[in-house]
Amino acid sequence: MPPLAVPPVALGPLLPTLVVLAAAGLVLLLDLLPPRESKAHLAAVALAGVVGALLAAVWRWGRPGRAFHDMVVLDDFALYVHVVVCYAAALVLLLSTDYLRRAGSESGEYYALVLFATAGMMMLASAGDLIVVFLGLELMSLSLYVLAGLFKRELASGEASMKYFLLGAFASSFMLYGIALVYGATGATNLDRIAAASAGRAHDPLFMLGLGLLLVGFGFKISAVPFHMWVPDVYQGAPTTIAALIATGSKAAAFAALIRVLVVAMRGAQPDWTVLFWALAAVTMTVGNVVAIAQSNVKRMLAYSSVAHAGYMLVGLVAGGAPGTGAVLFYLLAYTFTTAGAFGVLTLCRRAGEEAVEVDDYAGLGARHPALAAALALFLLSLIGIPPLAGFAGKFYLFGAAVRTGYVGLAVIGVLNSALAAYYYLRVVVYMYMREPEGAGAVWAPSFAGGLALAIALVGVVLLGVIPAPFADLAQAAVAPLLR
Amino acid sequence: MRGLLSAVTFLPAAGALALLFVPRRRAGALRAGALAVALATLALSLPLFFGFDGEAADYQFEELRRWMPTLGIAYHVGIDGISLLLVLLTTFLAPLVLVSAWHAIEDRVKEFVLTMLILETGMVGVFVSLDLFLFYVFWEAMLIPMYFVIGVWGGANRIYAAVKFVLYTMAGSVLMLVAILALYVQHGAATGAYTFDLPVLARWVIDPGLGQNLMFLAFALAFAIKVPLFPFHTWLPDAHVEAPTAGSVILAAVLLKMGTYGFLRFCLPLFPDASLLFGPAVSVLAVIGVVYGAWVSTVQADIKKLVAYSSVSHLGFVMLGIFTLNQQGLVGGVIQMINHGLSTGALFLMVGMLYERRHTRLIEEFGGLWKTVPAFSALFLVVSLSSLGLPGLNGFVGEFLILVGAFQTSPWLAAVATTGVIFAAVYMLWMYQRVIFGEVTREENRRLPDLTPREWAVLVPVVVFIVWIGVYPVAFTGKTEATIEALIVQVQSKASVR
Numbered sequence A: 001m002p003p004l005a006v007p008p009v010a011l012g013p014l015l016p017t018l019v020v021l022a023a024a025g026l027v028l029l030l031d032l033l034p035p036r037e038s039k040a041h042l043a044a045v046a047l048a049g050v051v052g053a054l055l056a057a058v059w060r061w062g063r064p065g066r067a068f069h070d071m072v073v074l075d076d077f078a079l080y081v082h083v084v085v086c087y088a089a090a091l092v093l094l095l096s097t098d099y100l101r102r103a104g105s106e107s108g109e110y111y112a113l114v115l116f117a118t119a120g121m122m123m124l125a126s127a128g129d130l131i132v133v134f135l136g137l138e139l140m141s142l143s144l145y146v147l148a149g150l151f152k153r154e155l156a157s158g159e160a161s162m163k164y165f166l167l168g169a170f171a172s173s174f175m176l177y178g179i180a181l182v183y184g185a186t187g188a189t190n191l192d193r194i195a196a197a198s199a200g201r202a203h204d205p206l207f208m209l210g211l212g213l214l215l216v217g218f219g220f221k222i223s224a225v226p227f228h229m230w231v232p233d234v235y236q237g238a239p240t241t242i243a244a245l246i247a248t249g250s251k252a253a254a255f256a257a258l259i260r261v262l263v264v265a266m267r268g269a270q271p272d273w274t275v276l277f278w279a280l281a282a283v284t285m286t287v288g289n290v291v292a293i294a295q296s297n298v299k300r301m302l303a304y305s306s307v308a309h310a311g312y313m314l315v316g317l318v319a320g321g322a323p324g325t326g327a328v329l330f331y332l333l334a335y336t337f338t339t340a341g342a343f344g345v346l347t348l349c350r351r352a353g354e355e356a357v358e359v360d361d362y363a364g365l366g367a368r369h370p371a372l373a374a375a376l377a378l379f380l381l382s383l384i385g386i387p388p389l390a391g392f393a394g395k396f397y398l399f400g401a402a403v404r405t406g407y408v409g410l411a412v413i414g415v416l417n418s419a420l421a422a423y424y425y426l427r428v429v430v431y432m433y434m435r436e437p438e439g440a441g442a443v444w445a446p447s448f449a450g451g452l453a454l455a456i457a458l459v460g461v462v463l464l465g466v467i468p469a470p471f472a473d474l475a476q477a478a479v480a481p482l483l484r
Numbered sequence B: 001m002r003g004l005l006s007a008v009t010f011l012p013a014a015g016a017l018a019l020l021f022v023p024r025r026r027a028g029a030l031r032a033g034a035l036a037v038a039l040a041t042l043a044l045s046l047p048l049f050f051g052f053d054g055e056a057a058d059y060q061f062e063e064l065r066r067w068m069p070t071l072g073i074a075y076h077v078g079i080d081g082i083s084l085l086l087v088l089l090t091t092f093l094a095p096l097v098l099v100s101a102w103h104a105i106e107d108r109v110k111e112f113v114l115t116m117l118i119l120e121t122g123m124v125g126v127f128v129s130l131d132l133f134l135f136y137v138f139w140e141a142m143l144i145p146m147y148f149v150i151g152v153w154g155g156a157n158r159i160y161a162a163v164k165f166v167l168y169t170m171a172g173s174v175l176m177l178v179a180i181l182a183l184y185v186q187h188g189a190a191t192g193a194y195t196f197d198l199p200v201l202a203r204w205v206i207d208p209g210l211g212q213n214l215m216f217l218a219f220a221l222a223f224a225i226k227v228p229l230f231p232f233h234t235w236l237p238d239a240h241v242e243a244p245t246a247g248s249v250i251l252a253a254v255l256l257k258m259g260t261y262g263f264l265r266f267c268l269p270l271f272p273d274a275s276l277l278f279g280p281a282v283s284v285l286a287v288i289g290v291v292y293g294a295w296v297s298t299v300q301a302d303i304k305k306l307v308a309y310s311s312v313s314h315l316g317f318v319m320l321g322i323f324t325l326n327q328q329g330l331v332g333g334v335i336q337m338i339n340h341g342l343s344t345g346a347l348f349l350m351v352g353m354l355y356e357r358r359h360t361r362l363i364e365e366f367g368g369l370w371k372t373v374p375a376f377s378a379l380f381l382v383v384s385l386s387s388l389g390l391p392g393l394n395g396f397v398g399e400f401l402i403l404v405g406a407f408q409t410s411p412w413l414a415a416v417a418t419t420g421v422i423f424a425a426v427y428m429l430w431m432y433q434r435v436i437f438g439e440v441t442r443e444e445n446r447r448l449p450d451l452t453p454r455e456w457a458v459l460v461p462v463v464v465f466i467v468w469i470g471v472y473p474v475a476f477t478g479k480t481e482a483t484i485e486a487l488i489v490q491v492q493s494k495a496s497v498r
Helices: A012-031 A040-060 A076-103 A108-125 A130-148 A155-186 A191-197 A205-221 A230-237 A240-265 A274-293 A298-319 A321-347 A370-384 A390-404 A408-434 A448-466 A469-483 B004-019 B027-051 B081-100 B109-128 B132-141 B143-153 B158-191 B198-203 B210-226 B235-242 B245-270 B272-298 B303-322 B327-358 B374-388 B394-409 B411-436 B443-447 B453-471 B474-496
Strands: A065-067 A072-074 A349-351 B060-068 B073-079
Touching: A012 A040, A012 A065, A012 A072, A012 A076, A012 A108, A040 A076, A040 A108, A072 A076, A076 A108, A076 A240, A076 A321, A076 A448, A076 A469, A108 A130, A108 A240, A130 A155, A130 A205, A130 A240, A155 A191, A155 A205, A155 A230, A191 A240, A205 A240, A230 A240, A230 A298, A240 A298, A240 A321, A240 A469, A274 A298, A274 A408, A298 A321, A298 A390, A298 A408, A321 A349, A321 A370, A321 A390, A321 A448, A321 A469, A370 A390, A370 A408, A370 A448, A390 A408, A390 A448, A390 B132, A390 B158, A408 B143, A408 B158, B004 B027, B004 B060, B004 B073, B004 B081, B004 B109, B027 B060, B027 B081, B027 B109, B073 B081, B073 B109, B073 B132, B081 B109, B081 B245, B081 B327, B081 B453, B081 B474, B109 B132, B109 B143, B109 B245, B132 B143, B132 B158, B132 B198, B143 B158, B143 B245, B158 B198, B158 B210, B158 B235, B198 B245, B210 B245, B210 B272, B235 B245, B235 B303, B245 B272, B245 B303, B245 B327, B245 B474, B272 B303, B272 B411, B272 B474, B303 B327, B303 B394, B303 B411, B327 B374, B327 B394, B327 B453, B327 B474, B374 B394, B374 B411, B374 B453, B394 B411, B394 B453, B453 B474
Parallel strands: none
Antiparallel strands: A065 A072, B060 B073
């Protein structure tokens, strides 16, 4: 009897993702075993998995690989996003343990689902095929739908989950339809083969319609206007840690996949989307910032701010090329530290046994907990884009790329939006330092792991602000091979 | 001496970092520590003055270190005759301000002294930066401590004033960021060298036309808001009046100078054609500010508001001097920047002293103070006269030079501006008369204590310089003249290259 021929399977390019998935499986197994009361050991396993994936990603740096007939592409671009996603997941996991225990919703599934979502994000970043894009997107999204509804007894949490699921399912079906049309037009789902098959077909209606539908799906995930309607309700209702994960990790992964589809799959057809993205960027920044001004709930405010930041990143896509695309990648890193930090402070503040989410809960925090208030102030200043913090460096690269490619008008809209955004970010600072609380204000809910997460985020925010160049140069080097 | 300038810049911030570890209940130690840091910074900055070669127009005490070479960003600092005086003004006022706030700030002393020290690093950093990126970092970063000073330790309407201050200044400066990027890109495209280095960019002759004009306007808007040039001054009365005394002094004496300094350091050498093109318009706005500020000051019922509006008038003079683009006007403008820092700073300090005693700043609440607090009244007289430009005191030197310069370029504007000097006498002396002379009308004013030794220590150094500059200005103008001559030559030669 002839030996069974086993096709060669290169698992190397999947290594970081596999580490996360292995940790997820381990968490599920361990959850069945004692001790059943405390789930801290599960959090530790999950964290170890994410950190392991992070180290694996750093280890693979500079050694691109492909697997499964080019369906998975682990190049430096994917690895950079892996690092961003792993940082986001690690910060979220550190923030989660004490937060969930206080909310009475500690469970093993939570950690497993966070890991599955993370694995989905990493698949998105390294997808070389539209099918893998869809797989990654669904793995990430389905996990996040469940996580958003984690607080089963809270109406808002259920609403968030339902809304996220319904609108997300819509977006997914748009995307799937788009994939089908592109396949119909080109006969391929692989990005490289789409590029080859669509060369010179910038005006093929079938192909363009397919790409347009794909963009709708991505627009939903990166929360670009007008596909941002779910954002405020989901961020508000979901557990704060999950809101942080949606704002950072899932946005980074969706941007990564969007960039890859835009740059690689459209290399052949080269449609001129600039006007479309220009308008999308301008509208997204402006709507996000203007609506954020009216929010009194800090989570909603951060939700609209995350819409606005998606708009800033779209400026980088308009500028294009290594400087523009690299700036988007660097911004994702800077934004992840800043936003995870800001949400992190929120998870550590409680008022009268409830989560402190209204802006007036934060009145007088500067006097009660100087270190915590200073941390939140720094994160908010970084979101405004005050130097020398990460947010400023990110915007500097984005708008620099826009000016360099001649989109000065868009850069002007961007910086004016930053000035506008100062108003609502500073309002939180006003409450923390310049107003007295009515009754008892929010207090710090002590958490060692949470404090550690904030410290890591703070170091990131300051480090990326003071010496951004090495990290931004890496980002540009990572996108360069894509652009060839 | 290499590294001296960096030491002066970062010593306050390093001191703030050290004071972070002093427990907050030890307010006395925090105050003393901050004062020691500020005095040490002053001591470090003195060699800058004595070691500075007034004959040379180059940047001195230059330091150039790698920072982000791939972008053409370097840590490049240095001073010339203009920034030298402003750095010294900053390091000179910082300890005085801390002493003046010794008892005025009782709440959150730790945060206050840390903020003031970080602010000092930011201010010095703005004046010494020779790299546009570095400059922008200091320029924006400095907003935040000032925002806290106004918003946390200010008066009743402090939050409104603080937010208005930040939004106004940010709106102006973000456009400057775009202009900085545009200049960087244009220079890089034209010469192949992508750099933010100011001396390199200033040597490059930029094409006249729309691009240069727009970049000039973006820079000018940022600076005009800071100065503030009429009609961008509306943030100023709120911020000055609501800020605590220490904040008002720093705001008036140093922060406003960043605007005028920006015109000198960036607008003129980088965009010479646009400067010549828009110069007349700026001069007209400056003169409107001179007269308008003086008129509005005249009718104020609150002494602090009066001093705040007088800044609009005085800074109008400075702007008029700068845009004469001749030797007298520019030297006068620079020296008037220092004068305004000293005399308006002193006025805010003394208004603060009155407020600490009576908890009001309304002119009608006072009267007859000469009889109850003679020493205060005498020093207040010197400072008021210096502010209105009495010959023999510092204000006269600056205004005289500015008007001499302005008469050469536009006699009509100079003539209108001269009325500002007269109105200055009107509002200052009328205020002085109502506050100090006459009968004591309020019983509370009879028991006012006169100056304490601490207050003497704050005011005497300022008054010494007010007289010194008035009698022997060459000690200071001598340091700047070569720089200004070179600046004029640079603007004229670059603008005439076609």
